[in-house]
Amino acid sequence: MVAHKSADPLFAALAHASRRQLLTLLSAGTQSAPALARKLNMSRASVLGHLDALGEAGWVDVTDEGSGDALYSKRPQAEQQFLAECAALQAPADPGASDVLDVQAAAWAREWPAEDVNVYLIGQRLLRLSAHIDRALKGAAASQGILAAELLLLDALLISGPPYTQSPTQLQKPLAMTLGGITKCVSRLEQMGLVERRPDPADGRGILVRMKPKARKILENILREGTYGTDWVASSHMAPERRATLSSLLRELQLYADAEAVRRSQERT
Missing domain, CATH: 1.20.5 (Single alpha-helices involved in coiled-coils or other helix-helix interfaces)
Incomplete structure (x- = not known):
């Protein structure tokens, strides 16, 4: 916890674009405020203000040799700490370490000692994961201008295989949707030119829903553009x-x- 707190000023100081530009210039070597002001086309006062903020955060050192303007340099230790913090933020969590659900489960087990706490944990973890999956599905669908339910319907048509045609009743099982919900999705997708409805030759009153090539392109876009949710990325790890x-x-x-x-x-x- 101490390391994260001590690094907070380093991150906060970089919130301003001009300070990031100053650090980039200082990476080339020690420089004075007037020289930095000329390179950034800024007033000396503005540059000094940003340098003071960077100094307080620990990013720069200042030396005054008494012969003119003070000289500023970037502290290597600050950059090393910053990069170490970034690496720590990207590192995956230790699967063996306890988390908030483990603590929650331990408290639950104290109240119900005769029950298997893993049954409780399985439900809680699936509930937590379902939130990730729901956000991922909605995000992937929105990236292509459709709704999550519509994306699921297109996927169900795709995995049905050529000619990618199913009746609304056939779509019910993989989608776990009502016929009314399926009809609503089909109507929207038909308006967008992604599916078409045809008479069912086996049932004079029935219809079949066929996925059009444009719809397959949408599914390809999601994979090609990497519009993956946290659940997909987590599984890949x-x-x-x-x-x-x-x-x-x-x-x-x-x-x-x-x-x-x-x-x-x-x-x-």
Whole structure:
């Protein structure tokens, strides 16, 4: 905690663009305020004000040899500390370290000692991850001018394979949406020229929804432009074998959850 607090002034001093420019110039060597003012086309008073702020933050040293203007130089130690702080901010968290949910779970376990605390933790972590996934989905969709539900519908059509055509009823299972919600999404996507509706030859009253090539381009844009959410990036940091294990475990958990949902639904009927 001490290291982060002592580095705060270093970061705060860089909030002003002129101070960043001054540090860039000082990287070339010691210089006087008048020389810096000429290079930046600024008044000497403004330069001195920024230099004072950089000095207070620990970025620059000043020497006065008594023969004229003071000379300013960038402190190498400050830059080293700044870069170390940046590296620390980018470093991934230690998976083995306790976090706020572990502390929360320990308190929960004290109240319910007969229960398995991991069941509680699984739910809490999935809840936290679902927030990341929801933001990621909305962000990726918005980058292409569509809604999250519409992106999911296009993805469902894509994975159905050529000719990328499904009935609204077929789309219900992968999307877990009502027919009314699917119809609303299809209408919007049709207006944007991303899908088209055709009569279902197997059902005179039914329709089929077909994805158009323009829609596939949207899905390609998301991958090519790297419009990935925090959940995607987080998974990419895991070793491939651990990703496979996690995927398998989540599948098992989903199957149990689906089966329990069916059982409860049958009990109500």
